[in-house]
Amino acid sequence: MPQGGQVSTIVLAAGEGTRMRSTTPKVLHRIAGRALVEHAVRAAVGVDPDHLVVVVGHGRQLVAEYLDGLSGDLDRKITVAVQEEQRGTGHAVGCALAALPEVETGTTIVTYGDVPLLDGETLTQLLAEHQSAGNAVTVLTAVVPEPHGYGRIVRDAAGNVLEIVEQKDATPEQAAITEINSGIYVFDTAVLRDGLSRLTTDNAQGELYLTDVLAIARGDGRPVGTLILADEWLVEGVNDRVQLARLGAEFNRRLVENWMRAGVTMIDPASVWLDADVALARDVLIEPNVQLRAGTAVYEGAVIGPDTTLSNCVVGAGAKVIRTHGSDSEIGERASVGPFAYLRPGAKLGVAGKIGTFVEVKNSEIGDGSKVPHLTYVGDATIGEQSNIGAASVFVNYDGVRKHRTVIGSHARTGSDTMFIAPVTVGDGAYTAAGSVITRDVPPGALAVARAPQRNVEGWVTRRREGTPAADAAHKALAAQQDAETDAPDPKEQ
Secondary structure (H helix, E strand, O other): OOOOOEEEEEEEEOOOOHHHOOOOOHHHOEEOOEEHHHHHHHHHHOOOOOEEEEEEEOEHHHHHHHHHHHHHHHOOOOEEEEOOOOOOHHHHHHHHHHOOOOOOOEEEEEEEOOOOOOOHHHHHHHHHHHHHHOOOEEEEEEEOOOOOOOOEEEEOOOOOEEEEEOHHHOOHHHHOOOEEEEEEEEEEHHHHHHHHHOOOOOOOOOOOOOOHHHHHHHHOOOOEEEEEEOOHHHHOOOOOHHHHHHHHHHHHHHHHHHHHHOOOEEOOHHHEEEOOOOEEOOOOEEOOOEEEEOOOEEOOOOEEOOOEEEEOOEEOOOOEEOOEEEEOOEEOOOOEEOOOEEEOOOOEEOOOOEEEEEEEEEOOEEOOOOEEEEEEEEEOEEEOOOOEEOOOOEEEOEOOOOEOOEEEOOOOEEOOOOEEEOOEEEOOOOEEOOOOEEOOOEOOOOEEOOOOOOOOOOOHHHHHOOOOHHHHHHHHHHHHHHHHHHHOOOHHHO
């Protein structure tokens, strides 16, 4: 058949997905940080079609909103067509065609919104096979050991495709066929429009089957071909949460393997989970039990893990992040974070800086070479370069109504257990004494001491807590002290 005209891609995503048992539409369930329908759309974009249509039905508003955001991310128009009633795949494709400009020549690709491992390369191969063979219809198929539930590819003695028979309509002989229909096709657009107009509901489910278009085309003497996949994972769909987990694990396994082949070391690949858009440089080391989620980028020579989860974080070259939970944060080159650190949105650590054990940082910039080593909360703060924040310090940023900011200069040294009551500024080179509550600005180079003088009330425990272990211990210690003083030689007699 002559080929040419515009290429359109249709993604069918209208199903309810009842087996998911979820209030979330099936195609919005996620694998590797992306909704199932996003995986399908990205694969469709891979063939650079002139038109891209997604058919929605169940949960249409939520799916349409997701697609609107994805359209902006991809800088690609996505047309949304609505299937008001679920009357079969043939009806769904008809709804999509109604949203497209009617053209005399062209090619239409049909795929599904719940096949997450399908990629643009495979669709491109299918399109190329269709065009080179001059087919009216080309079907993507696979040979699988367990074909139950799939439509079967029925061929004649010469190997030509005769029809696709659905599981419920198959005879015992047809059910034994192991070549299955993936549900993914390329059609000559004119053949598709004509075939849809001739569909009937004379089948076990009373629906308009898209597969019947192949039999119609074949009956009209038009060539129908196939592209048989060696990798059946690419066309496996998600119908329930068991399949969602299974395909998610396979998707992740492939991501991990690809990054290792690109120069990333993973000590225990099976315990590492990555989102699809994570970026890793060569010589990155990822230790066991690491999750890197959407938007995370790790630069050359950095070490991540063990037991670390990062979402939308940037980790600079040579940095080390251990047993840390972080989101929307930046970690500078050669910096150190953890163990047991918590980076909340807006945390920024400079080159060779340190965020240590049991430190929480939120909406704060920590300058190059500065350190927050232990047991500290840094919220809404700016810390200059080469400063050190003492253990158990708190940046007190909230007055019960509004958040306020603390500024610590460069080369400052703040003592342990300092409370910074924002808004407050500690100048360059300034010190604060341990245990201080800083409520006023500290000039550069000054020492701030903000604590009451110590006062000892002697005998308080023995008077007020008589009979307690503390009082007994105090009595014994005082008696021992008195005996020692009695036994001591009199200096006057020496």
